[in-house]
Amino acid sequence: MDVLIFNSWHWWIHQGESQGWDFIRDGSALYKDMDRLQAFSKGLTTWGNWVDTTVDPAKTKVFFQGISPTHYEGREWNQPKKNCYGELEPLSGPTYPAGAPPAASIVNEVLGSMKKPVFLLDITTLSQLRKDAHPSTYSSNHTGNDCSHWCLPGLPDTWNQLLYAALVM
Secondary structure (H helix, E strand, C coil), X not given: CCEEEECCHHHHCCCHHHCXXXXXXXCCEEECCCXXXXXXXXXXXXXXXXXXXXXXXXXXXXXXXXXXXXXXXXXXXXXXXXXXXXXCCCCCCCXXXXXXCHHHXXXXXXXXXXXXXXXXXXXXXXXXXXXXXXXXXXXXXXXXXXXXXXXXXXXXXXXXXXXXXXHHC
């Protein structure tokens, strides 16, 4: 491949029936469940080892899209609201009050330990600021509250612009 693009965190946060697996194997041990950050770290480290042993950077450019955040907790942006439902405006300013999600430090740690170059498409903070860009506010056909997917033009388009800029560098 000329280009490989990976992301991962979104699938590690699911629990119960929406969890994408029944068991987690770690070496010879088999777990029904595991702390999400620990599992993400193990999974991302395994991925990093695969990239380091498999990818030829002379032929393939590797990208990792940073953490796509959720907005399930209004306290993260200093609001008493439980979640992002009904939010119609992004946060103002360049920082997210709660700071980076813990998974972002795992991404930085794993990418920093890799031998092969991986370009981080760091979409985390700009996405955290868009608490207004989730489908639950705008879709009468969407059941439940969805604070982890994105529906407004602008944010995913910006992610694509960042990827395009990185590709032509």
